[in-house]
Amino acid sequence: MAAIGIDYGTSNSEVVFFNGEGHQHIKLDPHVENSNKIRSSIFIYYEDDLPTPPASMVEAKVSQIQRSISEQLDKAKQGYYDAQDPKEQEVFSQRIDSLRGQFHDKPALQRRAIQLLLKDMTVQELSLQQLVESGKFAFGEEGFRRFLKTPEKGRLIYSPKNFLGASLEESQQQAFVGMIGKQLSYFKQCAEQQLGQRVTTAVIGRPVRFHGTRGEEGNHQAINIMRQAAALAGFDDVSFLEEPIAAAYKIEQTLEQQTTALVVDIGGGTTDIGCINLDPLKVQELERRIDVLSVSGKRLGGMECDKNLVIKAIAPHLGQNLTMQNGLPVPPTYFSDMCAVDDIPKLTRFFTPEYGLDIAQTMSITKNPKTLERLLIIQEEKLSARVVNSARMAKELLSSKESITLPLHYIEPDFDVAIDIDLLHRSMRSWLSKVISLIDECLEGSSKMPEVLMITGGMSLSPIVRKAIYAELFAELPLLENDAFNSVCEGLAIQASKLSSVGVKS
Secondary structure (H helix, E strand, O other): OOEEEEEOOOOOEEEEEOOOOOOEEOOOOOOOOOOEEEEEEEEEEEEOOOOOOOOHHHHHHHHHHHHHHHHEEEEEHHHHHHHOOHHHHHHHHHHHHHHHHHHHHHHHHHHHOOOOHHHHOOOOOOOHHHHHHHOOEEEHHHHHHHHHOOHHEEEEEEOHHHOOOOOOOHHHHHHHHHHHHHHHHHHHHHHHHHHHOOOOOOOOEOOOOOOOOOOOHHHHHHHHHHHHHHHOOOOOOOEEEEHHHHHHHHHHHOOOOOOOEEEEEEEOHHHHEEEEEEEEHHOOOOOOOHHHHEEEEOOOHHHHHHHHHHHHHHHHOOOOOOOOOOHHHHOOHHHHHHHHOOHHHHHHHOOOHHHHHHHHHHOOOOOOOOOHHHHHHHHOOHHHHHHHHHHHHHHHHHEEEEEEEEEEOOOOOEEEEEEEEHHHHHHHHHHHHHHHHHHHHHHOHHHHHHHOEEOOOOHHHHHHHHHHHHHOOOOOOOEEOOOOOOOOOHHHHHHHHHHHHHHHHH
């Protein structure tokens, strides 16, 4: 039996096994060559017909049909009383009998109600719980390609992790349990096939804070959802470890002497900071809480930069700077709602016909509506996830280029947006100041100052980030080089190996 580390990320996820000597990365996405990562997004879809509507909707439709029949019945009765000719009365009498039969034929009414509901229903009208219970699941590149090809066939959950600490109704919480349970089950299956043994234990990485405003309540909810999902996936034992601490455990394996490290982990969804005493003589110890001097964290990751870049670089080409005939600007909420891929209520509202009508009406009172028409296309064709993903790719390309031309031809033929490094820098300025505030918060809570610095996570590869944190804040500290994409999961696998060893000994 084996134990694995799972880095369940905002943008990508990873699974690693550690045998005490080396790491084995589990291949999760057959559609991506030479990669041990998989997109965390999930596409839930229907190949053919949508599922039967819930009983409450069917009964409501049945009542509506019966009201219509009652109105027809009243008219038929009135026609019977008004008729002078016996033959005409006979026609109305037969009509009355037929309508009465229809009114009381519950099975036929239910079939008719279901047909009418399915005729008008779209995937967006289904609740998340209905989707999870009746839809098919596609992960990684397969899911994203299906979404790009047939977005109307399903719903893309761009980043399930981002919702775990948010305010969710009980049905929504159970939907995420079922959704993530299927995802973790797939990860477990891949690991068992490649390791050739049963996987029973997992250590899952967690941010310091799952949600920015709900505090411990949000953290407790998120851990509870993940724990239930792991049990549903078939894991016997699951534990959680803060991601910066996991990264520290990985780098500890390379140290020759004791030191105090400041670990800055900037991922896709959160930024987490940890100050920890590391000691190569303690690498086999399981419980290390006494060595953790301070942690801080916030829902402030790379996705926030992606959305900021959409607002700064793309939204101006979608009508953001237009004014209406009354002199007021086009509502700025159009653009924040458009890229709210990590906020289900906002995005669901943005995709409603009423929202599209509101944009169309605004176009009619705007002097130059052409650019706003692009926003309406995004709304009608549900392209928000593609737009945010395009911004992510632009951000990554600008890590090695001074300027790029971003093609957005899926919105409009020949629609390109020029973005340079200066614009990216401006879009990240506010975000960076918040990251630095988190670092200050962690240092204030620590009884010791760091002797070395470690920057990890996907955003740590950004030259803008490295300059702001290392060159401008901690240039006097030695920088511990690490694998920005794998350090967290490899540290989680180390912790899983320790747990497995304890289990064997006991």
